[in-house]
Amino acid sequence: MMSEMGKFLSAPEVKIDVVIARDIFAAHETHAGKYSSQYASVCARITLPESVMEKARLNAGDAVEVSTGQDSIVVTARTGDDDVAWMSNSPWVNSLLKTPEGGALPSLKLFSAEIKKTRESITPLDSLFAG
Amino acid sequence: MTICTGCSCLCDDAVVAHRDGTIYGLKNVCYKGGGVFRAASSEQRLKPTVDGKPVEFEAALKAAAKLLASAEHPLVYGLDVCTDSAQDAAIGLAEKLGAALDDPSSLCQGGLVQQILEGNLPTCTLDEVRDNADVLLYWGTDAMNAQPRHFSRYTFYPRGENRQHGYSTDRSLLVVDVRNTDTAKIANRFYRVKPGGDAGVLDAIGPAVDGRATQCDLSSKDLVDLARRLKKAEYPVLFCGLGLIYSLGGKLEKLVELSHSMDAKGVKLRFLPVGCNYNMRGFNEKLHERLGMVNSVDFGGGASANALQMVMEDRVDAALIVGSDPLSSWPGDAAKKLSSIPLVTLDAMVTPTSKKSGVTLPAAISGVESGGTATRIDGVSVTLDPPFEKNRPWPDDCETLEKMKGMV
Numbered sequence: 001m002m003s004e005m006g007k008f009l010s011a012p013e014v015k016i017d018v019v020i021a022r023d024i025f026a027a028h029e030t031h032a033g034k035y036s037s038q039y040a041s042v043c044a045r046i047t048l049p050e051s052v053m054e055k056a057r058l059n060a061g062d063a064v065e066v067s068t069g070q071d072s073i074v075v076t077a078r079t080g081d082d083d084v085a086w087m088s089n090s091p092w093v094n095s096l097l098k099t100p101e102g103g104a105l106p107s108l109k110l111f112s113a114e115i116k117k118t119r120e121s122i123t124p125l126d127s128l129f130a131g
Numbered sequence: 132m133t134i135c136t137g138c139s140c141l142c143d144d145a146v147v148a149h150r151d152g153t154i155y156g157l158k159n160v161c162y163k164g165g166g167v168f169r170a171a172s173s174e175q176r177l178k179p180t181v182d183g184k185p186v187e188f189e190a191a192l193k194a195a196a197k198l199l200a201s202a203e204h205p206l207v208y209g210l211d212v213c214t215d216s217a218q219d220a221a222i223g224l225a226e227k228l229g230a231a232l233d234d235p236s237s238l239c240q241g242g243l244v245q246q247i248l249e250g251n252l253p254t255c256t257l258d259e260v261r262d263n264a265d266v267l268l269y270w271g272t273d274a275m276n277a278q279p280r281h282f283s284r285y286t287f288y289p290r291g292e293n294r295q296h297g298y299s300t301d302r303s304l305l306v307v308d309v310r311n312t313d314t315a316k317i318a319n320r321f322y323r324v325k326p327g328g329d330a331g332v333l334d335a336i337g338p339a340v341d342g343r344a345t346q347c348d349l350s351s352k353d354l355v356d357l358a359r360r361l362k363k364a365e366y367p368v369l370f371c372g373l374g375l376i377y378s379l380g381g382k383l384e385k386l387v388e389l390s391h392s393m394d395a396k397g398v399k400l401r402f403l404p405v406g407c408n409y410n411m412r413g414f415n416e417k418l419h420e421r422l423g424m425v426n427s428v429d430f431g432g433g434a435s436a437n438a439l440q441m442v443m444e445d446r447v448d449a450a451l452i453v454g455s456d457p458l459s460s461w462p463g464d465a466a467k468k469l470s471s472i473p474l475v476t477l478d479a480m481v482t483p484t485s486k487k488s489g490v491t492l493p494a495a496i497s498g499v500e501s502g503g504t505a506t507r508i509d510g511v512s513v514t515l516d517p518p519f520e521k522n523r524p525w526p527d528d529c530e531t532l533e534k535m536k537g538m539v
Contacts, residue, residue, distance in 0.1 A: 017326065019310055019374075022277040022406060024162050031137065031166030033175030033480055034459065071463055082311040090459065091483060097462035103440040105381035106462050108238065109374055110326050129458055129470055129483055 011117035014056045016085045018046065018066070020109050023088035034091075034125065043090035044073070044122050046115070047080035058117055065118040068096045068111065073123045077115075095128040134515045136212065136498030137164030138278050139407040139508035140257075140285070147518045161279035170496055171519055175481045177493040188492070192531065195451070195475040195490045196538035202449035202473070204431050205230045208438045209455030211408035213528045214503025214515065218414050220532035221453055222421075227536055229431040231447055234414045235455060237426040237437035239373055240404040242383050244415040245425045251387050252402040255368065256509040257284075260403070262291035266364035268305045269405070271329065272372020273312035277406040282317075286370075305360060307332065308374060322357055324348045329378040333385045336361065337392030361398055370405045404508055409498070413506035442469050449473040453528060454494070456482040477531055493525040501527035 029039040046066060048058070056077075058064060064077040066087075073092050080086070087093040089108075096113065099106055135145040137160070147168060148156035154168055170176075179191035186194075199205050207225040210218050211234050225232040236244065246252045260267075267286050274281045282288050287298045294301040306318040307329070315321040324332055328348030335347035339358035344351040361367055371386070379385055386402065393400045404412075415425035422428055427437045433446065438457070441447045443465055449472055458466040459482065466483075474488035479496045495501040498515045500523035505513050517523075 019326065021310065021312070022273055022373075024276045024279055027137075027163040027276070028166035028169075031163070032169040033173045034456070034482055035175050084310045086310060091466075094460060095463035095466065099439055099443050099462045099465045103436050105238065105377065106439065107377060108462070109377040125483065126486065128463070129466060129487065 011057055012055065013114045013116045014052055015112065015114050016048070016052060017110060017112050018093070019084055019086040020089050020093055020111075021086045026088040026090060040122065040125060041076070043088055044092045045076040045078055046085060046087050047078050048085050048115070049083045050079055051083070052085060052115070053077065053079050056115055056117060063118050063120060063122060065116045065120065066096065066113050067116070068113050070098075071096050073128070074118055074120045075122060091125060091128050092123065132516070133518050134498055134505075134513055135160055135164040135167065136409040136505070136515065137161065137167045139409050139411060140278050140280055141409055141505060141507045141513045142280050142284050143513065144284075149518060152519060152522050163279055167496065168499060170480060171499050173480065176524065177476070177478050177481050177485055177491055179493060180491045182489055188525070191490055191492050192534060193538065195492060196535050198449060198473055198475055198490060199228055199230075199451055199535070200539040202228075204433075204447050206438055206441055206447040206450040207232045207453070208234070208450055208457060209453040210234050210414050211236065211411040212454040212497065213410060214497050214501070214505055215410070215413050215417070216503050217453070217497070217528035217532055218410065218417055220529050220536060222417060224451075224532055224536040224539070226430045228539055230451075231429045231431060231433070231436075231438065231441050233427050233438035233441070234411065235408065235460065236411050236415055238439065240371075240376065240407050240411065241415060241426045242381050243371055243376065243386075243402070243404045244412060245419065246383050246387065247402060248416065248419050248425065252390055253399060254403060254509070255401045256511055257286070257403070257507070258511070260368055261285050261289050261294075263293050263366040264291075264368045265294065265302055266305065266360055266367040267302060267370065268307070268361070268367060269314055269318075269370045270307040270372060271374025271376070271378060272370060272405040273308070273310070273314045274370065274372075274405055275313035275317070277372070281405065286368075303360065305357065307357075320356065320360070322349055322353050327378055329375055330385050333389050336389060337396070340393070340396050340398070361393065361400070362396065364398065366401075367398065368401045368403060370403050372405050407508055410505040412508050412510060416506055416510070439465050442472075447472065449475075451475045451477065452484050452488070453477045453532070454479070454497075456484045458483040458487060477528060492531055494531060495523040495525050495527045497527060500524070503527070503529065
């Protein structure tokens with residue numbers, strides 16, 4: 001009954017900090033070629049603490065919109081075993097970052113975002129560079 | 132044995148079993164390195180193109196030379212996955228073009244390498260780590276994912292000349308990180324800091340060694356434990372990851388201060404970077420020897436700035452990208468801006484950057500299809516031994532860059 005009712009409620013937005021990290025599976029696919037479904041599957045994803053998954057009403061494998069306010073992407077959500085959200089270093093996550101003025105080192109390891117369950121498809125690689 | 136060019140460990144014990152150009156077995160290669168060998172038979176190999184249309188290699192080379200020669204102030208960028216000779220050729224080309232020249236180290240470990248090359252931070256080789264190190268402090272790096280054989284080949288697990296028991300009793304692995312990473316999970320001690328808390332912990336270590344616990348992001352108990360382990364160490368090594376570098380905002384004086392502070396207490400702490408492309412250090416050393424800078428030079432006479440800044444401030448009007456994919460690795464606004472200027476890409480693989488390039492030039496995969504020398508992350512020179520040199524499909528980077536230099 002509850003899950004039936006849930007269908008009519010909009011998915012909650014949850015504010016989180018996301019760490020950008022290295023991942024061996026993403027590194028393998030980066031070397032082997034970026035235009036493959038394997039590359040997208042290991043790079044276009046976010047690993048979330050169980051508490052955040054629950055709060056955002058997400059199940060593993062759901063599509064989730066990650067938004068910084070100015071830019072957003074759609075990636076797959078999965079549950080991690082830590083209480084820190086993270087994404088693998090990839091064009092998906094880097095497309096959300098901004099260059100600081102004056103030549104300072106950009107923050108390529110951490111950013112704040114809002115996440116929300118979505119029915120949209122995973123953002124295709126080439127569309128990250130459109131416009 | 133083959134040298135793996137998957138990362139700056141440059142592991143020299145890879146065994147590649149192949150027949151008729153097809154790999155049927157890899158030994159002593161991590162999953163990350165395996166991707167480099169898999170690339171050789173990939174369908175995503177780059178082809179010569181001009182304006183998206185397939186052309187002969189020589190035609191693409193001519194178009195590339197013309198595009199770069201007609202630019203007022205081009206950028207030459209990348210080069211960390213190229214051999215020493217290709218880097219030399221690119222530096223010569225940039226000089227001839229009056230171009231800006233930079234590599235990805237300006238956004239990661241370049242500052243640390245500069246401090247090491249200038250003698251501000253004591254260092255050692257990975258072989259010396261294997262033979263002597265008893266305390267391994269990994270800070271802001273998940274080496275299990277970034278440089279997967281770091282532990283088994285050089286630092287934690289192996290027995291060394293003066294560490295005959297290896298990890299079982301002779302070494303301890305300490306990790307400082309914001310996440311409970313795969314590396315933290317195998318550590319003897321994991322000290323968790325909050326994002327941005329690293330500088331405070333660095334400041335607090337010195338006083339803690341003297342028995343004074345000051346306020347920082349670690350609990351007093353953890354801080355005292357970390358300081359005690361460092362104080363007791365005979366040969367401690369601090370492996371600095373990108374998490375630490377970014378947390379410090381690239382301001383590495385904190386590391387120099389820590390080094391001095393520990394030195395005054397009789398603890399010689401050595402520093403090594405972790406997590407770089409296979410020949411980043413080679414590029415840094417070449418430029419440093421010549422110009423006193425490890426990256427971000429402008430042969431056009433302008434003020435030095437990193438490539439990101441050059442692009443964002445409209446200071447370059449074309450770019451040659453060699454073995455790199457800045458569209459994937461730069462912040463979104465800079466990637467979009469870079470894709471709006473004329474680009475030439477010289478690479479082995481199709482990438483988002485090559486797709487936005489007016490001219491693409493394919494290259495052999497260095498270390499797999501072409502040889503040369505490279506500099507390991509600890510400064511040791513290594514000679515590559517490519518298994519597929521005889522059947523390489525395209526010229527190597529060096530050959531192409533030398534030809535281009537002759538044409539501009």
